[in-house]
Amino acid sequence: MTFDGRLFAGITVLAAVAESGSFVRAAEALALSPSGVSRAISRLEKRIGVRLLDRTTRSQTLTDEGRRLYEAVNPHMSGIESAAAAASGSANVVRGRLRVNIDPFFSRTVLASRLPGFLGQYPELSLELIMRDDVGDLVADGFDVAVRFGMPPVGTLVARKLLDTRIVTVASPAYINASGRPDHPHDVVHHDRVLFYNPVTARPFEWEFHKGKKVVSIPASGRLLVSDVGTMLGACVAGAGIAQVMSIGTETLLAEQDLVDLFPDWPDERFPLYALFPSRRHLAAKVQAFIDFCVDTLTVPSAPLCPDRPGRSQTTPKRPRTRST
DSSP states (O other): OOOOHHHHHHHHHHHHHHHHSSHHHHHHHHTOOHHHHHHHHHHHHHHHTSOOEEEOSSOEEEOHHHHHHHHHHHHHHHHHHHHHHHHHHTTTSOOEEEEEEEOHHIIIIIIGGGHHHHHHHOTTEEEEEEEOSSOOOTTTTTOSEEEEESSOOSSSOEEEEEEEEEEEEEEOHHHHHHHOOOSSGGGGGGSOBEEEEETTTTEEOOEEEEETTEEEEEOOOOSEEESOHHHHHHHHHTTSOBEEEESTTOHHHHHTTSSEESOTTOOOOEEEEEEEESOSTTOOHHHHHHHHHHHHHHTSOOOOOOTTSTTOOOOOBOOOSSOOO
16 A cells, blocks of 8 residues: 555544544544545545545544554654644754855865854754855755855746955066066966866856956966965965955955056956855745854855965955856
C-alpha cells in the first residue's frame, strides 16, 4: 500500500476522534463539519479494508483494529507535531544550521574578523561559509543563501542588493616614481599592468573607466597575469604595475598611501554585491539575521592590509561586469 496525503489526512482525523471521543468535538478541533469527519473515517476504513470505529447514535468507539492503529501512529503524530512546531519557530528564532555560498574575497576581507561577534549573538546557530567561485544551484547544493559580487543570475532566485562598490585603478608610489603617473585612462596602455584572470573566458578581465555617461574601454594587455588576489596586490604594492580593484577593502591601503588612486575624477564605475536566496516567502530568521549582519558589517569601514606585510590581509581584483554564474 502506497502512503499518500489522503491516508495521512484520514489518520489525523481518526486520531482527533479517538482523543475527543466524538465526531462533533473532533470536527471542532479540525475546523470540519461532523459529516466531513464521518466521511473521512469512512474513506480511511475503505482504504485500509477494516472497520476502525463502532458507531452508535451517541458515541463512537475504536474497534480493536482502530485502537491498534491509533496506538501505533500516535507517537509519530506527536513527533510530526513537534517537528512542525520547531520549523515554525525557525521563522522567529535564529538557530540551526545556516549554509552560505559566499564570495571568497568578501568572506575573507570583510566578514572574517567580525564572525565571532555574530556567532556570539546567536549561540544556537551553526554557520557554514562555503567559498565558491559561482552561485550554482542553491537548492540542489543545499545552501540557504548566497552572497556574490556581480549582477545576479537570471532565474528564480530572489536578489537583494547589499552594496555598490567603486572600481579603483591603483598603483604604488614606487611604480609612479619609476614610470610616471598616467594623466588619462587612455594612457594606461603605455604602462605595465597587473591583470586578473577570468576563469569563465580563460582571458584577463577587460578594463573600463566611467565618468558620468562617459565610458572608456581599454583592452586587457600586460606581461603579468595572475589568478590569486594576494599575488596581484603584493605585486602591485611592490611596483609591478597598475591594477584595478574594488574600493571595498582598500580603504587602509589608500589612506596609508600603499596604493594611490590614479583617476579619482573617474569615480563612476560600480560593482554590486547581492544576497541571493531561493524564495521571498517565509524567509527563515537565520537567513534574515545573516543578511542583516552583512549589511551592518558593510557600514563599518574594513581595514584589510597588504598581503606582503605581516598581519596584513588581502583585497580583491576587479570582478567581471557580466552577471554571476
